[in-house]
Amino acid sequence: MTQETPGSRVEMSAGPGKAGASTVAAGSIDPLVLDGTGERVIDSLRTLSRRGKLPGFEALAGGFRARAFGDPFDHWLNAAVSAHGAGSRIEFTLTPALRMPLIFLVVTVLTIQPGMWLTHSMLATYFPWYGQNVNTWWWYLPLVVLPLPVILVRMWRRSVEGAWNHALELRQTIAAALGARPPDAP
Structure with a gap:
């Protein structure tokens, strides 16, 4: 073999x-x-x-x-x-x-924006100063989007193996x- x-x-x-x-x-x-x-x-x-x-x-x-x-x-x-x-x-x-990888990719992409809104809403609720001084997308998008390619490649390699x-x-x-x-x- x-x-x-x-x-x-x-x-x-x-x-x-x-x-x-x-x-x-x-x-x-x-x-x-x-x-x-x-x-x-x-x-x-x-x-x-x-x-x-x-x-x-x-x-x-x-x-x-x-x-x-x-x-x-x-x-x-x-x-x-x-x-x-x-x-x-x-x-x-x-x-x-390919069905599950495509579903996973679509769900991941479609949940980025609602996740940003939810995070901003929560932080603005608990920290009143937050909503006036900080735009959530400044840190949220780099934190969520930048690691995605690395994570997806690692998941794919693990599944192939x-x-x-x-x-x-x-x-x-x-x-x-x-x-x-x-x-x-x-």
């Missing part, structure tokens, strides 16, 4: 059913080779999902995807199942599930359940 770090190489890859999705935690997740058809693979993985071992499993045309948990943002482990000799080959890619590790665990779970082997194994 490849032990590269997440984000060491970024490649563009479309997972099954997701044309143009960018692969975030590249490196590479080693493919699997197994005996049996693609239908048998999907049926076995559906059973594995019902047992709670493959979160967010969805069968797609030409493959499947499962949820790779990251903290705080999850990713999708996409897998393309193709014919390989008498059996099948499973190729993996990891792509971000967590999703990467979970994707490797899912690959091992899939390999064990299907009796799969790496492509170079006899």
Whole structure:
């Protein structure tokens, strides 16, 4: 199994059913080779999902995807199942599930101005001299907005690393359940 770090190489890859999705935690997740058809693979993985071992499993045309948990943002482990000799080959890619990062970003942006108003109102209530001598935005905006890029990058890296590790665990779970082997194994 490849032990590269997440984000060491970024490649563009479309997972099954997701044309143009960018692969975030590249490196590479080693493919699997197994005996049996693609239908048998999907049926076995559906059973594995019902047992709670493959979160967010969805069968797609030409493959499947499962949820790779990251903290705080999850990713999708996409897998393309193709014919390989008498059996099948499973190729993996990891792509971000963009709904939660977008919601987080919108909520963050939309709460900056109300937060400034609320802070000003509170300080003016408790300190009568405050509202006449100080404009809250002088210190509030730099204090809130300047650290945001650093915080967001740190959150994203942590979620990619967590999703990467979970994707490797899912690959091992899939390999064990299907009796799969790496492509170079006899």
